[in-house]
Amino acid sequence: xxxxxxxxxxxxxxxxxxxxxxxxxxxxxxxxxxxxxxxxxxxxxxxxxxxxxxxxxxxxxxxxxxxxxxxxxxxxxxxxxxxxxxxxxxxxxxxxxxxxxxxxxxxxxxxxxxxxxxxxxxxxxxxxxxxxxxxxxxxxxxxxxxxxxxxxxxxxxxxxxxxxxxxxxxxxxxxxxxxxxxxxxxxxxxxxxxxxxxxxxxxxxxxxxxxxxxxxxxxxxxxxxxxxxxxxxxxxxxxxxxxxxxxxxxxxxxxxxxxxxxxxxxxxxxxxxxxxxxxxxxxxxxxxxxxxxxxxxxxxxxxxxxxxxxxxxxxxxxxxxxxxxxxxxxxxxxxxxxxxxxxxxxxxxxxxxxxxxxxxxxxxxxxxxxxxxxxxxxxxxxxxxxxxxxxxxxxxxxxxxxxxxxxxxxxxxxxxxxxx
Amino acid sequence: xxxxxxxxxxxxxxxxxxxxxxxxxxxxxxxxxxxxxxxxxxxxxxxxxxxxxxxxxxxxxxxxxxxxxxxxxxxxxxxxxxxxxxxxxxxxxxxxxxxxxxxxxxxxxxxxxxxxxxxxxxxxxxxxxxxxxxxxxxxxxxxxxxxxxxxxxxxxxxxxxxxxxxxxxxxxxxxxxxxxxxxxxxxxxxxxxxxxxxxxxxxxxxxxxxxxxxxxxxxxxxxxxxxxxxxxxxxxxxxxxxxxxxxxxxxxxxxxxxxxxxxxxxxxxxxxxxxxxxxxxxxxxxxxxxxxxxxxxxxxxxxxxxxxxxxxxxxxxxxxxxxxxxxxxxxxxxxxxxxxxxxxxxxxxxxxxxxxxxxxxxxxxxxxxxxxxxxxxxxxxxxxxxxxxxxxxxxxxxxxxxxxxxxxxxxxxxxxxxxxxxxxxxxxxxxxxxxxxxxxxxxxxxxxxxxxxxxxx
Ligand SMILES: Cc1cc2nc3c(=O)[nH]c(=O)nc-3n(C[C@H](O)[C@H](O)[C@H](O)COP(=O)(O)OP(=O)(O)OC[C@H]3O[C@@H](n4cnc5c(N)ncnc54)[C@H](O)[C@@H]3O)c2cc1C
Ligand code: SF4
Ligand code: SF4
Numbered sequence: 001x002x003x004x005x006x007x008x009x010x011x012x013x014x015x016x017x018x019x020x021x022x023x024x025x026x027x028x029x030x031x032x033x034x035x036x037x038x039x040x041x042x043x044x045x046x047x048x049x050x051x052x053x054x055x056x057x058x059x060x061x062x063x064x065x066x067x068x069x070x071x072x073x074x075x076x077x078x079x080x081x082x083x084x085x086x087x088x089x090x091x092x093x094x095x096x097x098x099x100x101x102x103x104x105x106x107x108x109x110x111x112x113x114x115x116x117x118x119x120x121x122x123x124x125x126x127x128x129x130x131x132x133x134x135x136x137x138x139x140x141x142x143x144x145x146x147x148x149x150x151x152x153x154x155x156x157x158x159x160x161x162x163x164x165x166x167x168x169x170x171x172x173x174x175x176x177x178x179x180x181x182x183x184x185x186x187x188x189x190x191x192x193x194x195x196x197x198x199x200x201x202x203x204x205x206x207x208x209x210x211x212x213x214x215x216x217x218x219x220x221x222x223x224x225x226x227x228x229x230x231x232x233x234x235x236x237x238x239x240x241x242x243x244x245x246x247x248x249x250x251x252x253x254x255x256x257x258x259x260x261x262x263x264x265x266x267x268x269x270x271x272x273x274x275x276x277x278x279x280x281x282x283x284x285x286x287x288x289x290x291x292x293x294x295x296x297x298x299x300x301x302x303x304x305x306x307x308x309x310x311x312x313x314x315x316x317x318x319x320x321x322x323x324x325x326x327x328x329x330x331x332x333x334x335x336x337x338x339x340x341x342x343x344x345x346x347x348x349x350x351x352x353x354x355x356x357x358x359x360x361x362x363x364x365x366x367x368x369x370x371x372x373x374x375x376x377x378x379x380x381x382x383x384x385x386x387x388x389x390x391x392x393x394x395x396x397x398x399x400x401x402x403x404x405x406x407x408x409x410x411x412x413x414x415x416x417x418x419x420x
Numbered sequence: 421x422x423x424x425x426x427x428x429x430x431x432x433x434x435x436x437x438x439x440x441x442x443x444x445x446x447x448x449x450x451x452x453x454x455x456x457x458x459x460x461x462x463x464x465x466x467x468x469x470x471x472x473x474x475x476x477x478x479x480x481x482x483x484x485x486x487x488x489x490x491x492x493x494x495x496x497x498x499x500x501x502x503x504x505x506x507x508x509x510x511x512x513x514x515x516x517x518x519x520x521x522x523x524x525x526x527x528x529x530x531x532x533x534x535x536x537x538x539x540x541x542x543x544x545x546x547x548x549x550x551x552x553x554x555x556x557x558x559x560x561x562x563x564x565x566x567x568x569x570x571x572x573x574x575x576x577x578x579x580x581x582x583x584x585x586x587x588x589x590x591x592x593x594x595x596x597x598x599x600x601x602x603x604x605x606x607x608x609x610x611x612x613x614x615x616x617x618x619x620x621x622x623x624x625x626x627x628x629x630x631x632x633x634x635x636x637x638x639x640x641x642x643x644x645x646x647x648x649x650x651x652x653x654x655x656x657x658x659x660x661x662x663x664x665x666x667x668x669x670x671x672x673x674x675x676x677x678x679x680x681x682x683x684x685x686x687x688x689x690x691x692x693x694x695x696x697x698x699x700x701x702x703x704x705x706x707x708x709x710x711x712x713x714x715x716x717x718x719x720x721x722x723x724x725x726x727x728x729x730x731x732x733x734x735x736x737x738x739x740x741x742x743x744x745x746x747x748x749x750x751x752x753x754x755x756x757x758x759x760x761x762x763x764x765x766x767x768x769x770x771x772x773x774x775x776x777x778x779x780x781x782x783x784x785x786x787x788x789x790x791x792x793x794x795x796x797x798x799x800x801x802x803x804x805x806x807x808x809x810x811x812x813x814x815x816x817x818x819x820x821x822x823x824x825x826x827x828x829x830x831x832x833x834x835x836x837x838x839x840x841x842x843x844x845x846x847x848x849x850x851x852x853x854x855x856x857x858x859x860x861x862x863x864x865x866x867x868x869x870x871x872x873x874x875x876x877x
Contacts, residue, residue, distance in 0.1 A: 007805065010750040012452050013493040013557045017533065026465065026511035027444070028492070034447040041446055053443050071683045071747035 001083060006040040009033060009074045015066035020342045020360045021059050029056040032066035032076030039083045049087060057084060059356060061349055062222075063342035064313035081221065088224030103228055107214050107235075113158045113187065123154055146351050150385050152188065159190035160211065167197050167207040174204035177284070178245035178277075180236075180259060182252030183215050184381035192384075192402035196251040196281050199404055202295065202411060203288050205246075210239050216255040222347050233262045237274045248274065251281040251404055253310035253380030254347075260315065280311060281404060282379065286320035289327060296410040298330035303406070304373035305333075306364070306387065307340035308380030321403055325377060328410045337367040345386035361390050369395055379403040421461035421504070425482050429464055429506070432474050437465040437512070448507050451492035451499045453841055454757050455805065460487070460501040465509050468529075469587065469595070469626030472508060476624065477593025479506055480870050487872045488620045490531065490559030494566055495758060496839030498619045502873050508624065510561050516540055517627070523601045525584060527629045530561025537630075547635040549576035549667075552835075553743040561625050567617035569835040571739060574793035575667040575701075576633075578835065580616045587627030588615055591866035601629060614861065619837050620872035622865040639667070639701035640711045641735035644718040645692040645725040649673060649776075652694035653769035655721035656792045659698075660765055662717060664710050668699035669793025670742050671768075675802070676789040679748040684741035692724060696792065697742050699735070745789040749800050753785070755811075758800035759818050761825035762834030765795040774824040775799045778817040784810065786817070796834035822848075838876045846877065 011033055016022050021030040028034035035057060041047040060080045067075035104111070160181055169176075177200055185193045197207050217232030236259070240248055250256045256278060263272035285292060303325055311317045318340070326333050344350055344360030364387070368376055376391065376398055378384060384400060391398050401409075421440070430438040439445070440462045449458045461484070466472050479486050485505035492499050501507045510531035517527040519541060526541055526548065534555040541548050551570035552558055558568065564586070569578040585599035598611040615622055646652035656669060672680065672688075672695050681688040688695065696718070700710040715726055729735035750756045763771045772788065775797070779786040790797035799821060801814040822832050822845055832838075832845045847855050858877045865871075 004754060007754040008750065010452070010454065010747060010754075010756055011450055011492075012747040012750075013491055013554065014744065014747050016491060016557045026509070027439075028447040029444050037447045037450065038443060047443060047446055050443065052441055056443060071680075071744035072750035073683070 001039070001043050001079075001086060003043065005074065005079060006036055006043065008072055009036040009040075009076075010072060011037070012071075014071060015069045015074075015076065018065040018069040018341075020061060020063060020065065020344070021356060023363075024356065024359050030059055032070070032074075035060055035080050036074060036076050039079055042083075054084070054087070059353065061309075061342050061344070061346040061360075063309040063346060065309065065340065065342060068313045068316075068340070085221065085224040085226055103225070107228065107232060109160055109183065109186075109214060113161065123151075146354055150350065150389050152385070152388055154188060155190040159186040159193050160209075162190070163194070163197065163209055165209055165211055167201050167209070169204045169206045170202050171204050173206050175246040176206040176208060176244065178240050178243050178248040179207050179209040180213060180216070180240075180248055180250040180252075180255055180278075181209055182250060182255040182381065184385075185252050189381050189384060189402060192405050193251055195402070195404040195408035196249070199281075199285060199407055199411065200249065203285070203291060208243050208245060210243065213239050216258040218254050218258040219347075221258070229258075230265055233265055233271055237262060237271050240274060241270060245277070247279045247284055248277045249279050249281055249284055251379065251402065253280065253308040253315070254382060256280045257310040257314035280315060280317055280320075280379070282311075282317060282320040282324060285407070286323055289323060292324070292407075293327045296328050296407070297412075299328050299406070299410050300330040300332075301375050302332045302334055302373045303375045303377055304336045304368065304371045305339060305403075306336060306343060306368075306376060306378040306383060308378055308383045309340075309342050309346070310380055310382075312340040321377070321379060324403065324407060328407070331410075334371045334373050336371050336373075338363075343383050343386050343390075345382035347382060350386055357386075361386060365390050365394050368398060374398060375406065376400045377403050377406055421484070421506075422482065425478065425484065426462060428478055429462060429475060432471050432478070433464050433466050437467075439463040439465075448489070448492075448509075449500065451489075451497065452495050453497040453500070453839070454755050455811075456497040456500050456840055458500050458503050460507045461504045463507045463509060465512050467512050469513070469589065472513075472624055472626050473589045473593045473595060475506070475508060476589050476591065476870075480592055480868060483868070483870070485870045485873050486624070488561070488565075488624045490562030490565075491533075491554075491557045493554045493558050494562060494839065495760070495836040496566075496619075496833065496841040498566065498837050498839035498872070498875055499562075500840060505873075510559060513626070514559075519544060519546070519632075520601065521546070524632045525601050525629050526632055527585075527627060528560050530559060530564075530625045530628060532560045534558050534560060534563055541632055542635055545635050546632040548582065548630060548632055550579045550582060553746060555743075560628050560630075564616055564625055564628055565619050566837045567835065569791060569794060569796065571670060571742065571791065572667045572699075573791055573796075574669050575665045580613060582630040583612055583616050583628065584631050585627075585629035586612060586615055586625055588623035588625050590623050591868060591871050595626075596623060599629070617837065619839060619875050621862060621875050622871065624871070636667075636701035638704045638707060639699055639735065640707050641668075641729040641738055642698045642711065642714065643688075643727045643729075643738060644696045644698065644723040645689045645727075646694045646696070646718075646721070646723050647692050648722065649693040649772055650769055651721045651723070652696055653772050653792070655696060655718050655723065656768050657766050658717045658721060659714055660793065662713055664700070664713050664717075666698050666710070666714065666793065667701045668697060668739070670697040670790070671695075671792035671797065672697070672742065672745060672789045673787060675752075675785065675787035676745050676749060676800075679751050679787065680741050680745055682751060683744055683748045684737075686737050686741045688741070689725065696723075697738055699739070742789075746798065746800065749787045749802060752787075753802040753804055755803045755805040756800050757803060757811075757814050757818070758798050759821060760796065760798060760833040760836040761821055761830060762794065762796040763825050763828045763830035765793065767828045767830065768792055768795060768797070770828065771795075771797060771825065771830075775821055778820040781820070782813040782817040784814050784817055791834075794834065795830065840875060843876065
């Protein structure tokens, strides 16, 4: 742990109103300032790394809203993540389940896909309906039931298995793009990633999706498995080095944030070079806003946008998604109040900390309701999962789409969505 | 802490809101003041005034001290408790009780965040001017207890100018009501101003009624770049001497500009010695004239560039960037020790000179920003708490600055309060009789000395 990063916090409190868990609790232990202080006190030997202390830290969403707000450049969320990661390594590493998931499953897309097969079967056979109807889930441990509740209808097959490695540019080719297909995007939100590829190709890019790419490694970091993350970084850097591409693009905020950090994980020059090329899809599309504007058809819809933490806070991207939405003719854009506040999804947080996650989600749903929007757009699978579930329960008339899905609708159909 | 007292306190606020674990206590021992820390025995988060009253009376009976805390953003150590005392945090008492449009008042609980009140009153075309740099997190209770200023102090004054009524829990748990919604009141001693800026040492506010005014119709925000710092200072005095009273007249020096720009990216100039952020507000016709006058004065004082915000969005960005100045300075070095010396406005240029000389003499880096129009500068020493020698030199430099401020007819603190940090300088400013009267007041309010002991005097 870098001591300077800790003492840089001058305790001004400017981050407090931006921290979702402080907003809910008003507790210093649940604030960025308090979390940095707790870690500092452990490193200085004033406090032990007690169960309770770890519990306080675990309430952090790692949403990094505090980092955006901190004028002195402290990143409390990242410090907590690093500290927990180091703590885990110190305690003898991963337990059996973590090892199984993080080392044996996540890094192997084919195994990951196979493991999802039963779920797919479960949904497709109508068993899901039956189970829900009979309330059988109540008999299962809570986290399992929650996980089930979060799961939207799965695509028939993961996108990775369906698309071809190369999608040619439509019209004259302006360049080529390496597409980083996130695991969750491929497994669950394949329509959105398909839209991403189609938009890029419509703008004249040849899109290459290497089939052997592996998970970005973000789940490893989350689980305190730094070695696993480094391994993932090495593999992906090597794979993409095999292609001549202008950008490496992803439509998953979480992957983008992680890929852009490969260079920091000590993986050498190749990794830094890789990271420098990574772009969120909105960044690349915005480069061609003028041309895109000519291609888009009217969609008379009231739309609002939720900033994923991994896009707004971790990558600093706020302007581009809004700019792109406003390109769609006849679309009425309504800014969401506290648009860049976390939705409570935060990786596995909504399963690990259901109570806090629900409170944070509720705030978000309230702002969506008062925006009056008919469509909520966002661009990260975690947010899509969380908000989809929330909307279904409370605001069934509001549709949720990935940014590229809405853009593709506007590109394709005269009016694909009914005006509200 | 005595476990039976702790149990009683838990009963009052509920166990969820009575913290006594080591970890919680460890993070309630600091505020935004550098170099100071303590460890309270318990932290309580009451839900309303009656709970506060019960807490205070129980603690008084047990002889345990009580330090009230808003968001812990003060800069003088005012919310740092006595070791072994109880901290009462007001955040849960955050209801805006009433906005009275007929009497132009707002009544709030002490934990209401300053900018939350702004939002509510401005939605009704009203205005509560005090806007400290910390307004998105500071509480109204903290603002009243410190008599906080802000960016609009020059034209609109400070918190004290808006406090009309207070509900205060006294050291024995009794409730004292002072003032109210009436605009005139000469019944007995005027206690409101005494309680304002009492830093939690005389009583705990549980209700606050403030005056509102109509929201100004329009505003113009400007930024003037000065290649020479002294010219910026002279321009400040000249603007005021020309009988133009801008709402905001803020100063940022080169070091501050760089740090703020690094964080906020609002296009501040990196090649000048100082900028003035100026805002005039009011009737559109009047402010157009005022803006013209300000422009001319700045140009006369050799400003190299003068820009006017093109819309509210840009104006807001500039003001927001200015609010981050103190924290942004901490980008350069881990420890920032800032001061709050305030001088008559005509002495701003002389004061800046003193600050520069002190920095040079004691070989420390000082970034200066502040409410120039109020004569209130915040020279901020950028240092590292791990270097005791440098810290010592920083304090020596501040000694020189304080003495100069007092000699110019100024004060050691314009808005941050005395707390613990400035306690030793207070006698120098107010003299022996000043200290005696203040002691007498403390004695009258809190004979047992349980409310925020050790602060101010
Ligand atoms: C980045 C930054 C910028 C700042 N800018 C400004 C500025 O422009 N102008 C300015 O004046 N100050 C400024 N401050 C200082 C600080 O924010 C103010 O003093 C503010 O009023 C403190 O509010 P708080 O809620 O954090 O109070 P705290 O720090 O928690 O408490 C301050 C004092 O008030 C007492 N107190 C709190 N609540 C009550 C109550 N209900 N009853 C009685 N006493 C109470 C406490 O005991 C303590 O002595 C700034 C601070 C920071 C960190
Ligand atoms: S993390 Fe940054 S904003 Fe928060 S208290 Fe520390 S210095 Fe201030
Ligand atoms: S990362 Fe999010 S939850 Fe964690 S301290 Fe920062 S703002 Fe709070």
